[in-house]
Amino acid sequence: MANTSFTLAGARFKNRVLVASGTYGYGDDCRDLADVERLGGVVTKSLSLKPRPGNPPPRVVETPSGMLNSIGLANIGVHRFIEEKLPFLRSIDTAIIANIAASTVEEYCAVLELLEAEEGIDGYEINVSCPNVREGGLTFGTSCPMVAEITRQLRPRTKKALIIKLTPNVTHIAEFARAAQEAGADAVSVINTLIGMAIDVRTRKPVLATTTGGLSGPAIKPVALAKVYEASRAVSIPVIGIGGIMNATDALEFLIAGSSMVQVGTANFIDPAAGMKIAEGMNRYCDENGIDDISTLVGSLITRQNVSVVDSWL
Amino acid sequence: MILQQICPVHDIQQYSKDIFILSFVAPAIARALRPGQFVNIKVDDGLSPLLRRPFSAHRIERDRIEVLFDVVGKGTAILSQKRPGDLLDVLGPLGVPFDLERQDFSTAILVAGGLGVAPFPLVSDFLRRGAKQVVTFLGGRSSSVIVDVHLENLLVATDDGSRGFHGNVVDLLKETMAKRAFILPRIFGCGPTPMLRALSAFALEHQIPAEVSLEGPMACGIGICQGCPVELTEGGYALMCKDGPVFDVRKILL
Numbered sequence: 001m002a003n004t005s006f007t008l009a010g011a012r013f014k015n016r017v018l019v020a021s022g023t024y025g026y027g028d029d030c031r032d033l034a035d036v037e038r039l040g041g042v043v044t045k046s047l048s049l050k051p052r053p054g055n056p057p058p059r060v061v062e063t064p065s066g067m068l069n070s071i072g073l074a075n076i077g078v079h080r081f082i083e084e085k086l087p088f089l090r091s092i093d094t095a096i097i098a099n100i101a102a103s104t105v106e107e108y109c110a111v112l113e114l115l116e117a118e119e120g121i122d123g124y125e126i127n128v129s130c131p132n133v134r135e136g137g138l139t140f141g142t143s144c145p146m147v148a149e150i151t152r153q154l155r156p157r158t159k160k161a162l163i164i165k166l167t168p169n170v171t172h173i174a175e176f177a178r179a180a181q182e183a184g185a186d187a188v189s190v191i192n193t194l195i196g197m198a199i200d201v202r203t204r205k206p207v208l209a210t211t212t213g214g215l216s217g218p219a220i221k222p223v224a225l226a227k228v229y230e231a232s233r234a235v236s237i238p239v240i241g242i243g244g245i246m247n248a249t250d251a252l253e254f255l256i257a258g259s260s261m262v263q264v265g266t267a268n269f270i271d272p273a274a275g276m277k278i279a280e281g282m283n284r285y286c287d288e289n290g291i292d293d294i295s296t297l298v299g300s301l302i303t304r305q306n307v308s309v310v311d312s313w314l
Numbered sequence: 315m316i317l318q319q320i321c322p323v324h325d326i327q328q329y330s331k332d333i334f335i336l337s338f339v340a341p342a343i344a345r346a347l348r349p350g351q352f353v354n355i356k357v358d359d360g361l362s363p364l365l366r367r368p369f370s371a372h373r374i375e376r377d378r379i380e381v382l383f384d385v386v387g388k389g390t391a392i393l394s395q396k397r398p399g400d401l402l403d404v405l406g407p408l409g410v411p412f413d414l415e416r417q418d419f420s421t422a423i424l425v426a427g428g429l430g431v432a433p434f435p436l437v438s439d440f441l442r443r444g445a446k447q448v449v450t451f452l453g454g455r456s457s458s459v460i461v462d463v464h465l466e467n468l469l470v471a472t473d474d475g476s477r478g479f480h481g482n483v484v485d486l487l488k489e490t491m492a493k494r495a496f497i498l499p500r501i502f503g504c505g506p507t508p509m510l511r512a513l514s515a516f517a518l519e520h521q522i523p524a525e526v527s528l529e530g531p532m533a534c535g536i537g538i539c540q541g542c543p544v545e546l547t548e549g550g551y552a553l554m555c556k557d558g559p560v561f562d563v564r565k566i567l568l
Contacts, residue, residue: 025538032316033405033536045540053550060533060541065361067533071540074551218361246361269534270356270366271318271403 002286003293004279006040006261008238009161009186011122013040013095013261016294017251017279020242020265021046021099021125021165022071024272026085027092034273038280041095043263044081046127047115048100049107051077055132061198061207066219066244067266068196070132070210073101078111082118090120097163101127103135105153116158123161126150129192131169131214141167141192144179151183163240165189166231168220172313173227174234181235189240189263190231191224217266218244225257230310232258232299246274248281258299316408316536317343323400324378330458332385333429334394341377343406349414349437350527350560353379353406354535355393363389366405368532368555370433370504373464379406382432382461408535409559412502412525414440419500419523421447424465425513427483427505428454433527435464437502442466449496453483453509484512491520500524507568514563524563528554 004015018041024030027042036042054074061068076084081098089096098121102108108126115121128147130137140146151164164180166173168191177188193214198207206212224243232239241259244266245251251262267274286294321338328334343353354366367389369381385391396402414422414437422441424434431452441448448466457477462468470478471486479486483505501524503513510526517524533539537556544552545567552558552566 022540023538029536029538033318054540054543056545057543058531059543060531060539062363062365062533065364067365069533069539069541074540074543217364266364269539270364272534272536272538273318 002283002291004283004286006295009123009159011095011161015040015279016255016261016282017275018043018095018097018240018261018263019268019275020263021127023265023268026081026089027096028085028088030272034276037093038276039094040261040279041097041122042089043097043125044085044099045075046073046099046101046130047075047078047081047111048073048102049078049111051075051080056209058207058209063196063198063215064219066215066217068198068208068213068215069193070208070213072132072210073130078114082114086118086120095122096120097123097125097161099125099127099165101130101136103133105150108150109153109157112154112157121160123163123186124154124158125163125165125189126154127165127192129165129167131167131193131195131212132210138167138169141176142170144175147176148179148183151180151185155184161186163187163189165192167192168223168227169195172230174230174314177231177235177239181237185237187238187240187260188231188235189242190259191227191243194220194223216244218246220244221250225253226310228254228259229257229301229308230313233311234314245278248278248285251278251282252285252297255294255297256299256301258301260295260298315346316405317346318403318405319343321402321404323396323398323402325398326394326396329461333382333459333461334385335372335380335382336393336396337375337378337380338402338404339377340379340404340406343404344374344377344379347371347374347379347407348411349440350412350433351407351409352535352559353381353404354408355381356403357389357392359403363387365533366535367393368408368535370527371407371436372432373435373439382429384429405535409555410557412437412527412560414444418498419446420498421449421496421500423487423496423499423501424448424450425483425487425501425503425505426450426452427509428459429461430505430509430527430529431461431465433504438464438466447497451483451487451490453486482509482512484509484516487513488516503527511568514568517563525560526563527559528561529559530554
């Protein structure tokens, strides 16, 4: 069997598949349906300093081969997370990445420090890319100096894996990946959702209560692959690929494009065991193709002679 | 315990032009399911539609679950074309059922709007075993959307007067309750939100205990996407899929 493990700043992942933030609750909701220990890791729902109720309904709508969401970072807050959810996460044998959302730099630091005092967390993913909240979110994620500043402030506060989750809603994601790397990030997650909207022609109203939302699912996979390709060529730190991954073939495409690991998101809503099946499918692919170590696939894209427009931005 | 099973279609009946009743074999889910709970069905393994579609359990016949639906989009159109033996990927039972086992009522007043009648045949089967009195009020735009199978003591209302009472079902309920006394009543409602809003207002005004089953957009059906908030009277949100779809009318703002 191929080696599929991965290590990032001391955090060990048994395979290359994680479940994406906001698509698997706090890791304990699907215990009946799927064995989380077969995943490389679980990324928690975004945690904020205080609980957040989230946005009013409607929060979701299906679109062609995808869905729009505007959840608005609904979460129980970091204190309740530590009390109620962390004990279970601590007890399972898989890497735990706490995702942090905040509306000020100080709040990011405060949440990270509270989590840093606890056992059982292997790393942090910093959400600077939520398209569905007024403060924080995209106002941070679309400013290179802000992404750098947040990373710089968090870096000295932890030795654990520090991952910055980037938004695709920028002109050149490479610049943001570089800013995160230069400020000390251990990895970047690429991509969060794309801003999108849906309209009801009978009422002429937007379908979502917040007018726009974040597009996810297979519809965004080609965009995500191009962003992973761009970001991974711009930095030497690992890229974690996200965007519409439904099966092992999709995941392998992301590895070839340049990501070291992947996160499965929307697919969990259809099949809570999607991530486990994808990890197994990647193993099978390695065995069938005589690949001893899956890392040989990472960035193994055989480029054509004509360079892509993305290359000219690097 | 939520189960995920690949279930063969047993039968599909076309009730009227756009309304279908489909049954599939799902022994473990059928055994665990309580009236008011739902199943989330992936109609095929393609990407369009991408998400599962939620359906109330309409009836349970031995190891088979029936769902009632009308063709409103691509998912239900695909489902309407299923034939016996076709396979469905089913997640269930999901959500909180109606609270039928409580002892503080003797008359169950079932109030349904349109295809909101879906859970009530199963509810009626269950209540019959508990020796409760059941009265059913069913309303719709016209007689073509009235699905009156396996219901007890049925009173019908249609907006166009093509069958039964000419008007909406909540007005029929009000009129009936003004004339007739029901012993220890408890209302169970299911239908479109405007109808449930009127029903809820009536129940609260007359202090009749009531619970309603909501319908709305949903992605996962199991609480992980946080996509189906229901506003709570005390502030904040509950999730329709996990904390509902059945709620006490005092607890939610419709």
